[in-house]
Amino acid sequence: MEQSRRTEQVLFLQRLKRLIVSFVCCLPISLLGLLLMLLLLYNSFSVFSLHLDSIPPIKSTVSLNHHQILLHHHHQPSSSTSTTTSPIKSSSESDSSLLLVVKETSLGLIQKQNISSSRTEEKIRRRPKRRNEQTSAITQRSQGKSRQRFKTRIKSFLSKSSCESLFFMTWISSIISFGDRERFTIESLFKSHPNSCLILISNTLDSDQGALILKPFTDKGLRVLPIKPDFAYIFKDTSAEKWFERLKKGMFSPGVIPLEQNLSNLLRLVLLYKYGGIYLDTDVIIIKPLTSLHNVIGAQTVDPVTRKWSRLNNAVLIFDKNHPLLKRFIDEFARTFNGNKWGHNGPYLVSRVVARLNISSSSDLGFSVLPPSAFYPVDWTRIRGFYRAATNESESNWSRKRLTHLRKHSFAVHLWNRESKKLKIEQGSIIHQLMSDSCIFCNSSSLHS
Numbered sequence: 001m002e003q004s005r006r007t008e009q010v011l012f013l014q015r016l017k018r019l020i021v022s023f024v025c026c027l028p029i030s031l032l033g034l035l036l037m038l039l040l041l042y043n044s045f046s047v048f049s050l051h052l053d054s055i056p057p058i059k060s061t062v063s064l065n066h067h068q069i070l071l072h073h074h075h076q077p078s079s080s081t082s083t084t085t086s087p088i089k090s091s092s093e094s095d096s097s098l099l100l101v102v103k104e105t106s107l108g109l110i111q112k113q114n115i116s117s118s119r120t121e122e123k124i125r126r127r128p129k130r131r132n133e134q135t136s137a138i139t140q141r142s143q144g145k146s147r148q149r150f151k152t153r154i155k156s157f158l159s160k161s162s163c164e165s166l167f168f169m170t171w172i173s174s175i176i177s178f179g180d181r182e183r184f185t186i187e188s189l190f191k192s193h194p195n196s197c198l199i200l201i202s203n204t205l206d207s208d209q210g211a212l213i214l215k216p217f218t219d220k221g222l223r224v225l226p227i228k229p230d231f232a233y234i235f236k237d238t239s240a241e242k243w244f245e246r247l248k249k250g251m252f253s254p255g256v257i258p259l260e261q262n263l264s265n266l267l268r269l270v271l272l273y274k275y276g277g278i279y280l281d282t283d284v285i286i287i288k289p290l291t292s293l294h295n296v297i298g299a300q301t302v303d304p305v306t307r308k309w310s311r312l313n314n315a316v317l318i319f320d321k322n323h324p325l326l327k328r329f330i331d332e333f334a335r336t337f338n339g340n341k342w343g344h345n346g347p348y349l350v351s352r353v354v355a356r357l358n359i360s361s362s363s364d365l366g367f368s369v370l371p372p373s374a375f376y377p378v379d380w381t382r383i384r385g386f387y388r389a390a391t392n393e394s395e396s397n398w399s400r401k402r403l404t405h406l407r408k409h410s411f412a413v414h415l416w417n418r419e420s421k422k423l424k425i426e427q428g429s430i431i432h433q434l435m436s437d438s439c440i441f442c443n444s445s446s447l448h449s
Helices: 001-024 029-048 068-077 091-160 180-192 210-221 231-235 237-250 261-274 324-336 347-357 380-386 393-410 431-439
Strands: 166-170 197-201 223-227 279-280 285-286 296-302 309-319 369-370 412-414
Touching: 091 197, 091 223, 091 231, 166 180, 166 261, 180 197, 180 210, 180 285, 180 380, 180 431, 210 223, 210 237, 231 261, 237 261, 237 324, 261 279, 261 309, 261 324, 285 431, 296 347, 309 347, 309 412, 324 347, 380 431, 393 431
Parallel strands: 166 197, 166 279, 197 223, 296 369
Antiparallel strands: 279 309, 285 412, 296 309
């Protein structure tokens, strides 16, 4: 029975094969080729395919920058705070550990770079700072020494000299420009005031060459001190102090007028305010002692109708120490400084302040305005006539009368150096005769220049 079944199965398979073969043979050639290709593809896939266990992905953190590392580490729990005790770390713990390594490595490099760069920057900062500190310290020491030197020299000069009168002058130009006519101003000063003292504020004359120029006076025992100005010390405790600080900081423009000229205008006011005495420009000839004058300023011009002064000048100033009018002058300078108008901080300044008081005698402030004949007997527009010698009898009579009037009514003559410095002093002229009266070194070239 069983054998007959096997025989039937074999017969069935044979019939099936014949059927398949006959079916395939009946198919078109293109379809047959397609079936063969599919069989080949299946066999290839079965033979060459690989079956690997899956590997969990690893997050890369090396490319993270320092800021991302810190943020990521901040949000990831550290291993020390983990509740698990398993020796096998989870992927998050592995990532956290990896981040810690990268963080430490990166921070180490960053910290080293920061330390290195910070040290370099610190060195760079320290070097200029040290230099600045050293420069500042040197400057402060230099200023301190200069200040102490100025103060000490002035004090020593005044204590050793029994000065009947104290005179001040300023010289702001080069030492070459200090010629015979400027020296003659000093001659006329000491001719009328042999027991006086002169402090000459000048950078150029406070030198070896300056000492040679002034040697004829010191050899005669005349007391003259050329000294470099210490503006900070001189201006201290006045409104000029803040003005000078603002000037040094560049908080305003010094203007087109030479700054030295305006500093000279201010210096004379502050020096008289702090020490008291007499200030003279270097183009003034003194023809009579000034010791009888106290707290006076001279008028340059007067109104022809009212006969009241119309303009004052600051070429000659005589004031006591701490005089209130001087303080007003200094305050006006600091408050209304203008470096672009000639005379604004000089003659026009003193004119403005006194005019504001609206009194001619000014007796309430204890000062007087002297007429032009006192210091400015000749206007700058007519100064040439004082340098020319008379050429006829009429001119001789005029010169004689003019000279008599000067000797009687004038204390000094302002020579208006801007207009007269190139004029020749002719023999027999008014200026020549005044200089002959006031000379100490009467054979010097100043009488014939």
